Amino acid sequence: MELINRYSQAVGFWLPKKQRDDIIAELSEEIRSQVEDKEAEFGRKLSEAEIAAVLRRLGSPLVVANRYLPQRYLIGPVLFPIYQRVLKFVVVCCLVLPILAWVGLMPYSAGRDAWHSAGSLLAALGSCWGSSWLSAFFSVGVVTVAFAIIERTKAMAKATDDWDPLKLPAVRDPHLIPLASSIFDLIFSAVFLIGWIGCLGLQVVLYVAGAKVTLASSWPYLVCGFVLVLLANIALSGANLFRPRWTRVRAAVRLAIDCAGSALFCWFLKAGILLDIAVANVPQAKESAIKDALNAGAARAFPLAVIVSAVIILLDVRRLYRVGSTGR
Amino acid sequence: MPNSIQMTDDLFDQLRLELRRGCLVMAVLGQLRAEHYGYTLRLALTDLGLAIDEGTLYPLLRRLESQGLLVSEWREEAKRDKRFYRISAEGKRMLGLLCVEWENINKSLNKILQKG
Structure with missing residues (x-):
């Protein structure tokens, strides 16, 4: 039964303190009932491997604990499509545009004379690419935190509740020349x-x-x-x-x-x-x-x-x- | 070909799960018109052809209790503490409403499927 206690403890680790003891007591009781039924069926005590098989069928402690928890997310399904679009825009702005700007402004750069070989040119490009990644990571972090705050404050709920069909944009005609x-x-x-x-x-x-x-x-x-x-x-x-x-x-x-x-x-x-x-x-x-x-x-x-x-x-x-x- | 069979099986499992999700609430409420603790409730439902795993049943019981549809108490039985559940008055009322809804859905579905 030591294995069952270890399993219960592992499940409890992921549960909120308030409900932990209650859930663990009930779960342990379920496992013990299953083990007892099997022991009655086999007419002997279950081996550790057989108890392990029972626990494996129940699922990993994290999965089991997760079923008791409410669904939680940093950015909910309503905000997620907007978040995804903003993220794409940010990544393009932080990764693609700086490289294009670097290539475009390369001829005017003070260090251009030092790029006398393909290797040094690639090293300079790599340095630009590296700093772009850094700014991209930072920007993605800022955007994620901003969206998480919007999610927590339910600021989007008002916008989605108050929407007006009459304010929807006109149907876009891609063939129309303005x-x-x-x-x-x-x-x-x-x-x-x-x-x-x-x-x-x-x-x-x-x-x-x-x-x-x-x-x-x-x-x-x-x-x-x-x-x-x-x-x-x-x-x-x-x-x-x-x-x-x-x-x-x-x-x-x-x-x-x-x-x-x-x-x-x-x-x-x-x-x-x-x-x-x-x-x-x-x-x-x-x-x-x-x-x-x-x-x-x-x-x-x-x-x-x-x-x-x-x-x-x-x-x-x-x-x-x-x-x-x-x-x- | 085996891939498409696998995909069909996975899709069926997913759709079956969706279909069962709502029914399980009714089954649990219905079965708890008589008192049960978790393990015996699971066995009873399995015997009646509606197998439900522990990972689904226990969180569902807690949810239904927090919604006031079930009541529970810890009691000793066979030298072990067990949590016994039964349906509450509000749960009975809700089960009645759900049964009417179920009947309506069933009638409509029968008509739709017979038409095909």
């Missing part, structure tokens, strides 16, 4: 096009605020490319304004325009577009330094431009897939 977005696209493209053609044009030698700026020979090609992209954008935005729904063709055109625009912009950053800057009364060495700094600044923005372009293109591809999969 009017504001079309108008913004149209105005932005038109202003940019007029400004570009009016002020810059195709010429490679410009006079800006008393300075003579000579551009690379690739400049006219870039201008022609940007003009075509802007014209296509104006046409698409115009069409979207009057028929504000995404179709397969329109989503494909959007993708093509964004691919072309991204490629042109990345080329523009990498092209070393400034050939020469000449300003009166400024030494040639200083002019050259200004030109090199501007070209280098543009080149350093290249990785960030690639990331932004990739995100835009991925969103376009997703839209095309979504429109295609619904057969419109």
